Amino acid sequence: MGDQVVLRFSELTKQFPGVIAVQNASLEIKAGEIHSIVGGNGAGKSTLMKMLSGVYPYDSYSGTIELMGEKCQFKNILEAQSKGIVMIPQDLNMANELTVAENLFMGNYPNKRGIIDYYTMYSEAQKIIDEFDLNVDPLTKVKEIGIAQKQLIIIARAMHYDVKVLLLDEPTATLSDKECKILFEKVRELKKKNIACIYISHRLEEVKEISDVITVMRDGRIVGTAPNSEMDEKRIVSLMVGRDVDEVYPEHDRTPGEVILSVRNVTIKDPKVPTKKIVDNVSFELRKGEILSMYGLVGAGRTETILAMLGAFKGPVECEMELKGEPVRIKSPSDAVKHKIGFLPEDRKREGVIETTSVGNNFPPFTRQYGS
Ligand SMILES: Nc1ncnc2c1ncn2[C@@H]1O[C@H](COP(=O)(O)OP(=O)(O)OP(=O)(O)O)[C@@H](O)[C@H]1O
Ligand SMILES: [Mg+2]
Structure with missing residues (x-):
């Protein structure tokens, strides 16, 4: 793993009416690093990811984002993707009525004089599918496949864009254990290719398993960042709730009623x-x-x-x-x-x-x- 900083953001702040969703967030992400961000509901994790990935254009928030030392002002998702920041969103948005291949090449269709070159598209799609062991027919409509495969398709699609930073917003929330394992394998392969991943999850045991570095957010702020080895579950939970906790899962005296x-x-x-x-x-x-x-x-x-x-x-x-x-x-x-x-x-x-x-x-x- 290199020590090279790929992504640096400083003082990012984003407001919605009545709420500061993210406040003065600054962080450095290194190449090949799996960097988890944890925090309670509404802590600002998804909002931060949306700023980094161009969902929210640069003039809708304050602060700076630098990719490989270069200042970025993304107007939209496509711009962020073309620079190498790709997000797998919490709420997967895919064109369900279109085929796997069409989704893989969306926004970037192989074409001949402006007309989609379906033959090239489907044969290229098959190559990507094989490379990713996706085990799906490129002609299948996306509505017919499961969430895990959809995520892998989006990751595969991200590879087209020479991705440098992959943002995964709660990818495992709706996956089975087996599907999680497949996803983790993929994330580790990306790491070997020196791609950085920002990984959001509510499952602390998963975060402990996969991360190099763990960052905790609370009420829109980054309240702690440390290497995985220095962040045990107790410290994470204390940072998340903002006070010391004696026990993560305290025993309660319960006498159920009628x-x-x-x-x-x-x-x-x-x-x-x-x-x-x-x-x-x-x-x-x-x-x-x-x-x-x-x-x-x-x-x-x-x-x-x-x-x-x-x-x-x-x-x-x-x-x-x-x-x-x-x-x-x-x-x-x-x-x-x-x-x-x-x-x-x-x-x-x-x-x-x-x-x-x-x-x-x-x-x-x-x-x-x-x-x-
Ligand atoms: N589009 C929006 N309009 C208004 N408020 C928003 C919007 N998106 C997020 N918020 C608010 O910003 C805050 C941060 O939300 P965000 O979705 O980033 O949290 P999160 O850490 O991703 O939470 P979760 O773990 O539930 O996904 C919350 O108070 C949320 O209600
Ligand atoms: Mg979220």
């Missing part, structure tokens, strides 16, 4: 294959003051179980519920809201808010059908 919710015999059939059960006869109880975790791999049926309870699963569902001992029938999310059952979905951007309307309209009474 049963509030009882869910019985949840069975969900695959809407496409009615003989296949996505969830098979699951029952559980929730007590007052209790936090109940559902653990399992991607595809285990956790989300579907919750959707079934909310009357939001579009397909054949059996689900019996009792609230405080009284049987309830919840046929739609608005029934759930009436019974004071709230829901925070996993895909916050698509399902958590209606982005095209006002903050006020996003507050209850919230009676829209989930997912529609």
Whole structure:
């Protein structure tokens, strides 16, 4: 690993109405370094990445960015990419209706006299796919492939731009363990090619595993940077919350109260294959003051179980519920809201808010059908 600084930013500050999302952030990133940034929700990590990658143009924030010693003023993402800063965003934006190959070459299509040269595009795409072991047909539409493969496609695409700094904003949040391993292997290969990665994650064990350097953000500020070996979990958490913590996961004395919710015999059939059960006869109880975790791999049926309870699963569902001992029938999310059952979905951007309307309209009474 070289000691050469590839990316240096100083005093970066970005404001939104009513909030300073990033305040006086300065940092140096070295070639071939895997540099993690951690911090609680809203700490400013994504905003910082968006400044570095041209999502926010240079005149919308203050401070300076230097790449290989040269001052950068990116007007847009394409400019940042052409200089070698590429971001894999937290909310993946790909053209789902287009093919893998079309997405790989987006903005940069091989052409003959202005007309897309499909033959070259697909054969070049196949080469990239082979090089990256993507195991996907370049003619497949992107909507048909999983998130892990989408990320790898974006990384592969980044390689076109002679990437110097790759920004990964929570890439593993929705990946299975196996997919995480593949992604980590790729990131380590990039490191060997002397590419620097800025890696954002909420999973501290992952951060400890992969990072050379760890930086912590809190309330828009960088509050600590140190080599991985000097940042144990306790120090990271103290920096994140802004005070010393005796124990990262303190033992609580818990005496659960009476049963509030009882869910019985949840069975969900695959809407496409009615003989296949996505969830098979699951029952559980929730007590007052209790936090109940559902653990399992991607595809285990956790989300579907919750959707079934909310009357939001579009397909054949059996689900019996009792609230405080009284049987309830919840046929739609608005029934759930009436019974004071709230829901925070996993895909916050698509399902958590209606982005095209006002903050006020996003507050209850919230009676829209989930997912529609
Ligand atoms: N487009 C925007 N408009 C208004 N406020 C924003 C916008 N983007 C971010 N913010 C605010 O800026 C602050 C920093 O947000 P940011 O998304 O950068 O945090 P984060 O560290 O990435 O959080 P998370 O871990 O939840 O992804 C938050 O208070 C957020 O509400
Ligand atoms: Mg973020």
